[in-house]
Amino acid sequence: MKKTNNHPPKWADKFLEWYCKPELLEEIQGDIYELFYNRIEEGDSKEARRRFAWDVLRSLRLSTIKNFNLKLSPIMLRSNVKIAFRHLLKQKQYSFIKIGGFALGIAACLLISLFIRDELSYDLQYPDVDRIYRVIGQFNDDGKIEKGVHFPAPFGDVLESDYPEVELSGRFNSSELFGAGANELRVEGEMQNFHEDGFVFADQEFMELLDIPMVYGDVKHALAQPHSIVISKSKADKYFPNENPVGKHLILNNDEENAYKIGGVMEDFPATSHLHFDFLMTMTQVEFWPGEQTFWQANNYHTYIKVRPGVDAAQLEKKMLAIIDDYIIPSEIEAGSTNIEENARKASFYLQPLRDIHLRSEGIFDRLNHGDIRFVWLFGAIAIFILLIACINFINLSTAKSANRAKEVGLRKVLGSVRGHLVNQFLIESVLFSLFSFIIGVLLAGLVLPFFNQLADKSLSFPWHEWWFVPLLLVSTLVVGLFAGLYPSFYLSAFRPIDVLKGDLSRGSKSSGMRNALVVFQFTTSIILIIGTFIIYRQMDFILNKKLGYEKEQVLILGGANTLAEKESTFKQALLQLPQVKSASLSDFLPIPGTKRNGNVFWREGKTKEEDPISGQIWQVDHDYLKTMGMNIVEGRDFSVDLALDSQAVIINQDMAKRLALDEPIGKRITNSSNVWEIIGVVEDFHSESIRDDIRPLCMVIGNNTTSHIAVKVNTTDMPGLIKSVEGIWDRFSPNQNIRYTFLDESFATMYADVQRMGRIFTSFAILAIIVACLGLFGLSAFMAEQRSKEISIRKVLGASVKSIIRLLTQSFLTLVLISLLIAIPLAWYVMQKWLEDFAYHITISWDVFVLAGLIAIVIALATISFQAIRTATANPVEALRKE
């Protein structure tokens, strides 16, 4: 049976006696003991012990702490600082390694901290950020949850009218189909058009909901009038320098009848906003087709709500399910769906807090640029590891060099120094090192910041104006200094003077176990970073060179062609006259971002009542599209100009054939409930979206509208010359409109800019980590060589070869690197496998990555060590031997 413990916890009692002023001790200790015994009598001894400790901790007040100043007297402080300086100057090489490594680590840490701080500060500038939510629709498709942000037009109003919890709801529509996105813009009364991006349709309520700060106009009315537009300050400065443009008119795409009147000028969306628009066009009295605003069957609106204070979002989400029964199901039934009830049960709503949108939108398809909370964690971890590696250098070098300090410690102890004094001395020394490192590190980070900004695509700066920044740096200096100095100082101060002065001390080899473990840690981290870098680059390479199902090289994309209006096809003919132009196609549906997309459902003809539809896109193309994009027909034929019937023809992709279970698709007919088409061909699957996503069903029909994009397949080695000729033709057709062009492969690459950026950042920090780790290894090997110089000299005198000596010196370190490799490989494999799973199409990690990374680590380590090893091995043995 367990004996009940009727004594107060010893550590607490000891602690009290240690910190308490002697004159107060008897009173305080007496009272706490009395309380303790009283509580024991009440029964629960465990509780009594717990409360005893609590009382001791609570009694720890400024007024009860005894005077500890004896250890930090100014004279001792000055003496300690002086001695630290002398050591620093005496051993320049080691000081350089310690401080240099530290400074690099600190600079890396600082940059990453700035990056993380920026990522975490998104959208916090909006007032009432905690009450604003983005509505997410979730559809549970057999366990796979699909998340969408697009809702029917009346959805927002219903939220506001049916739910008293909702204070305000606002929508925006960013679909290019209706004229959002990019447009040609000119000020009324001028001729020249400019291409501008960042157009969106938004409610008056949407502006109020975010409370967008205004330069001119009132946030409560700016979008209230029909045909009103709100522009950002930077655009106002561009088109109306030094004037208030409110009331002026803007003409979009030469549509003079529907000119927009400027209702207000807003401040630019800050860099830390998940939304970036320059032109908000009103939704007041807008209907994109008759009845659109009350139509529940099309999802085109991002919907945001602001709830009343104290509303629980999770409960509201549940109550919102009523919308499905009250509005969505009736509308589906009206449209003729049969099994809607069952599907409706799979749908639910999620209210995503505004502050989560930037970092936690994983799996939500919203066509906005997002950060990723996993990157934040990853970079944070890298920062901490680099700092740890730097700290380890410090610890290793300090303990390794202990032999040189041992005599000092011994003598000090003989002369009456107690251990506390020595610990103090070494701690002060390490804080001093830390201070120098921080100063250099901050300078370094400041120097590198512009490059880092470029690398990370950010505009970061040091928050010097914040009151907490400098104190935080100082506190970090202290903490890092103490952390790095803790182990060495206790280790060094523990030497027994008698051993030291007798000369018995095993020179620096003591604690080599600890040192080896730390070296292994450093190299494990570095190798993981190397492997990570390799895999990221391979995946990048894989994406950029994957067989996409279309040819992305030598395709020029002209934009803004809609301003040509009816002259567009003549322009195309003119282009084809150029000898380098192989073909040209008018279509706004291209496999790159910023071009049109749509959502449709398809059935096999005649099966609309009995079968579930599949969802997919209809791309409107022209007769030259497949040829221009280099897509392959695997069955059937391409559209033909000669056959008038092709207006009812459709070409589907392989995925659609598969999903519709069409074994012999040619000649079959499909429908989207309003149109019926006959399949004339099947095109090989191609990546219409990012490679992160799967290929989805898609079909193509002949479109007859004016398009803003013209894709031009060329065959030339003189691209600038060709562009000049194209420009020449363009200017003939459209003198008031600048030509705008991109290349298909370039636009394609922008989809993966974040992966590329990530790869570059990762590489930089991996290199940094390796440099810091190698600095440490360099120091250690230098030290070992120095220690064994006499032994080596004797070996040489006795006939050892240079080769054998080098092997002797490098062997032990190489073993450590090999151990690190063994630890690093599975870890790296696991982490990178997780990362790759994010991509629908990815490489498999092959063993050669590990071999390569291992070789690099070994070569770098060997190069670092052998510098010292060779120097020692080739030195004249007389030099070392005659010293004594």
Place this chain on the structure above:
Amino acid sequence: MERIYLGEFEELVLLVVAALQGEAYGVGVMEALEKQANRSVNISAVHAALRRLEAKGFVQSEWSEATAERGGRRKRLFSITQEGSLALAQVRDVRFNLWKQIPGFTSNLSFS
């Protein structure tokens, strides 16, 4: 009139010390506060208040005989000083005056 600095908690502790008539010490004061004023506080708060009161000269202290119940340690016994009594009286008078000016409450007051 010289101002007396006496915090709310200090005033309460001072009253308890006065009421315990020379038998006040840390744990005793703490228990009295709990029973009579329904205030449950940590012993360290009582110590701090007593130290402040002593520094202000409102209480004085002396050591008791050693007692077995606290591991042979002595108690520090507090008693109120002349200044302490004056301070308490002054605080009471100020409050009484103010109470008198509130119509409807006067009859319920029964100071001194």
